[in-house]
Amino acid sequence: MFAFDEFGTLGIRPTQGSCWAKQGQAQPSAGDLPSHPGRHLLPRLLRRRRRPAVGRQLAPQGPASSLAALKSIRAARPDGAPIYIILDNLSAHTGAVIRRWAKKNKVELCFTSTYASWANPIEAHFGPLRQFTLANSHHRSHPVQTQALDRYLRWRNTNARHRDILAAQRKERAHIHSEKGIRWGGSSASSNSLIRQGLQI
Template sequence: MLELYAIADGKRPAGEGDPDVVICMDEFGPLNLQPHPGRQWARVADGPGDHARPRRRRRRATYKRPHGVRHLMAGYDLSTDRLYGHVVARKGRTEFLAFCRYLRSLHPPEVRIAIVLDNYSPHLSTKTDSRVGDWADANNVELAYVPFYGSWLNRIEAQFTALRYFALDGTDHPSHRAQASMIRRYIIWRNTHATDPRLRKVVKRAATIKRAKVA
């Protein structure tokens, strides 16, 4: 794992059989239709206020959630510093492989890539379902799994913190379609402004906190 990051960071050259590209992949969610706490725009507090027009909208209660949940499958390409994501209704092995095929299509077939993953069961091959390993062997892909209880080693985790901070905090989306649209717009903005000081600050802080929790 650390060797892959050293190759991706240019700290050591790739040897024979080593991947040329490292992509960190994980699922984010579940994405519920509920008010998310966080900062939001509100009128400046001045005077006693008006009960009919409160300065700050209260978060509504959500006792029933009949619309189900969604999940974001995301990949963070260390070679290009770009984030990719698809919002899906399920996160089973079939959906995982479909997203892996998309990540594979981002680079030519002759370029060997490594995908960093956690040990969530759909990411693994089993005796009854070997599709994950078979696909990796047939498509010039190396699957690298972080240790159990070591999800903080996956660099996409800090990117998820930034996604939550910039795209979801303080929101209350009326539909999954609206929420997915917000996430897609954030990913576009993030890839266009990868060097934005605010974004880099949030990502760096999140990475530091995750390392400190297991130190």
């Protein structure tokens, strides 16, 4: 079982936030850095019983990139056994070319419902990825940014049960569940808290 999704656009610019970082280094302003075209991070999650492993691919978003990522997932099981991939129903994932390839290569595409991308288990891993590689960063180029991503993923896959990773995942899951409530006609956790306080008053 695999999970797959795109992770925003990785632009080269100073990014605010808190993270592990060296002290005493000044943060440059956006005007200090050259402009670079953004790229999309296409993470994939291998669901194992104890330690799910996260991989990545950097490419422009689109059907060709999605198909290339799915092929790399298929290559993770060279024995040809059937695999299942959880992904949202973005148009780049649902094209006829991808469906034909999946049918030919024993790949079952498990699409989440519309406006229910939170059901994809890889979503909870975006929070730690953002915190440990992008928050408070000022990568000078895409290669430098890619090196930071690779360092984090190697460390994360070796330390999948690290307390900081688990804490970041819990925080991201809480954020996802809050969004889920809003999208399905509910209210966010913060709104519910304010309502409860108002009732108490």
